[in-house]
Amino acid sequence: EDQVTQSPEALRLQEGESSSLNCSYTVSGLRGLFWYRQDPGKGPEFLFTLYSAGEEKEKERLKATLTKKESFLHITAPKPEDSATYLCAVQSYNNNDMRFGAGTRLTVKP
Amino acid sequence: DAGITQSPRHKVTETGTPVTLRCHQTENHRYMYWYRQDPGHGLRLIHYSYGVKDTDKGEVSDGYSVSRSKTEDFLLTLESATSSQTSVYFCAIKGDNFPYLFFGPGTRLTVL
Numbered sequence: 001e002d003q004v005t006q007s008p009e010a011l012r013l014q015e016g017e018s019s020s021l022n023c024s025y026t027v028s029g030l031r032g033l034f035w036y037r038q039d040p041g042k043g044p045e046f047l048f049t050l051y052s053a054g055e056e057k058e059k060e061r062l063k064a065t066l067t068k069k070e071s072f073l074h075i076t077a078p079k080p081e082d083s084a085t086y087l088c089a090v091q092s093y094n095n096n097d098m099r100f101g102a103g104t105r106l107t108v109k110p
Numbered sequence: 111d112a113g114i115t116q117s118p119r120h121k122v123t124e125t126g127t128p129v130t131l132r133c134h135q136t137e138n139h140r141y142m143y144w145y146r147q148d149p150g151h152g153l154r155l156i157h158y159s160y161g162v163k164d165t166d167k168g169e170v171s172d173g174y175s176v177s178r179s180k181t182e183d184f185l186l187t188l189e190s191a192t193s194s195q196t197s198v199y200f201c202a203i204k205g206d207n208f209p210y211l212f213f214g215p216g217t218r219l220t221v222l
Contacts, residue, residue, distance in 0.1 A: 004152075034210055043200050043213030044153070087152065089211075096141065096160065097168060098211060102152040 002027045006088050006101035013078055013108050021073040021104045023088030033071050034098065035064050036087040044087055078108045113137070114214035116201050122220045129188040131217050133201030135181075141204040142184040143211065144168075144176065146197040153200065159184055191221045 005024045013019055025033065032051050036044035048057040050066040057064045061082060063074040073086055085105045089098040113136035123129050133142060144156040145168075155168030157176040165176050173195060175187045188195055198218050202211040 032209060036211075041216075043202075043216050044211070046210040046212065049210055089153075096158060096166075097155050100145075100153040102150055 002090055002092055002097075002099040004088055004090055004099050004101035006086075006104050008104060009102070010105045011107070013075075013106070015079055015108055015110050016077050018074070018076045018078070020075070021086055021106070023071040023073070023101055024069060025071070025088070025090045026069075027090045027092045027099075029093040031091045031093050033066055034089045034091070035071070035073055036089065038085045038087055038103070047086075075106070078106075080108045080110050082106065083108045114201055114203060114212065116199075116214040116217050118217060119215065120218045122222065123191055124222050125192055126190050129191050129219065129221075131186045131199055131201075131219070133184045133186070133214060135184075135203050137203070137205065138181050139203045139205040140181075142178065143202040143204070144174075144184065144186045145200045145202065146170065146195075147200060147216075148197050156186065156199075191219075193221050195219065196221045 003026045007022045032049050034049050035047040037047055038044040048064040053068045055066050061076050065072045085103045087103045089100045091098045115134045117132045143158040145153045147153050154170045156174050157168055159165045159178045177185045198216050200216045201214040
């Protein structure tokens with residue numbers, strides 16, 4: 001069964017303090033790993049898709065990386081507007097489902 | 111851009127009553143999904159559809175049914191609501207030109 005574990009559950013940073021969020025996964029044949037951002041009271045918003053180990057994607061202060069067992073979301077010099085819950089999900093070749101982790105709640109203090 | 115609306119956005123109901131949530135998309139994307147989101151569990155798939163009248167069960171389908179009679183609408187029904195079905199429900203779509211899920215704004219359901 002596909003599984004996704006995210007750590008830490010919550011992370012508090014000062015503005016400008018870089019850090020990383022972790023997503024560990026087990027999946028039978030990875031079709032894709034996805035990162036989403038979710039603001040309170042809203043639906044998740046797509047950030048990145050990664051397909052193979054070694055792949056990296058960047059968007060503003062965010063960079064996502066992928067290995068065969070985990071993915072990292074690196075946040076460089078975060079700003080308060082980066083505060084949100086970040087969700088990781090995997091999709092296997094066996095089904096049309098995406099299996100989500102429980103998320104990391106990020107708070108960036110000014 | 112794909113557009114999704116969910117209705118109602120908030121609902122409070124009593125145990126044992128039937129409830130139907132509606133998801134409407136403005137495009138003609140093939141795949142539509144219903145997820146529930148609960149603290150500590152993340153998003154879990156209830157049912158999904160890969161075409162009109164084509165649906166399949168997800169991880170937490172017990173107590174839920176779905177119908178898709180038109181491409182743009184995907185209905186989620188709780189035949190007899192229970193307190194364990196108190197949750198936030200999200201509809202999502204996936205298109206041929208984008209491999210990720212595009213989510214609606216969610217419906218907050220409280221079953222008393």
